[in-house]
Amino acid sequence: MxxxxxxxxxxxxxxxxxxxxxxxxxxxxxxxxxxxxxxxxxxxxxxxxxxxxxxxxxxxxxxxxxxxxxxxxxxxxxxxxxxxxxxVGVTLTVSTVMISQLCMTFLIDTKGWFGLLKQKMLLPQFIGIAMMIAGVVIIKF
Known part of the structure; x- marks a missing residue:
């Protein structure tokens, strides 16, 4: 918590x-x-x-x-x-930043960069990112 x-x-x-x-x-x-x-x-x-x-x-x-x-x-x-x-305003900026952060964390986790253990990304994680991108597109338009 x-x-x-x-x-x-x-x-x-x-x-x-x-x-x-x-x-x-x-x-x-x-x-x-x-x-x-x-x-x-x-x-x-x-x-x-x-x-x-x-x-x-x-x-x-x-x-x-x-x-x-x-x-x-x-x-x-x-x-x-x-x-x-x-x-583009605060809402679109923050939404896009969050997607960028998640994409970078996926890279870091899957590659094991910075001495972290490699993590396997599964379909649910990719679906989640796709849904967030769809949300940003909806916010934009």
Whole structure:
């Protein structure tokens, strides 16, 4: 139940962040909005880290550089979401992002990327993706 709650909060905050970034970008530009968002996210995470006093940094040197670049992906995410929201609106953007996320997770699971165990995708998973795509088409028109 806790995982579902955090997933729900994460999804809600991704949407709120996308809308806020779209508004910021109208005044200062899209890459500027991405930079501001990344900076404020860093400050917020750092302050929370100081409050919870979690100081486990010893394993940082064991982390592969590719994984350390994960934060840089956020700049592309922010730019892409802001641009999409400005062109097609929040609902279509979020719907399309969810489909993209699921397709990428299918690839990651089936290929065993990032050291994860390979998962076999069955017909129900593909039907689910097809239904989501159909839903986006219905939302669009």
């Amino acid at each position: 806790r995982g579902i709650l955090f997933a729900f909060l994460g999804g809600a905050f991704i949407t709120l962040q996308g809308v806020a970034n779209a508004r910021i970008s109208q005044d200062i530009g899209t890459w500027q909005a991405a930079a501001v968002t990344q900076f404020t996210g860093f400050v917020a995470a750092f302050l929370i880290l100081m409050v919870v006093r979690e100081k486990n940094w010893q394993g940082l040197n064991k982390v592969k550089p590719l994984y350390l670049a994960g934060g840089a992906f956020a700049a592309v995410i922010i730019f892409s979401n802001v641009t999409a929201i400005q062109h």
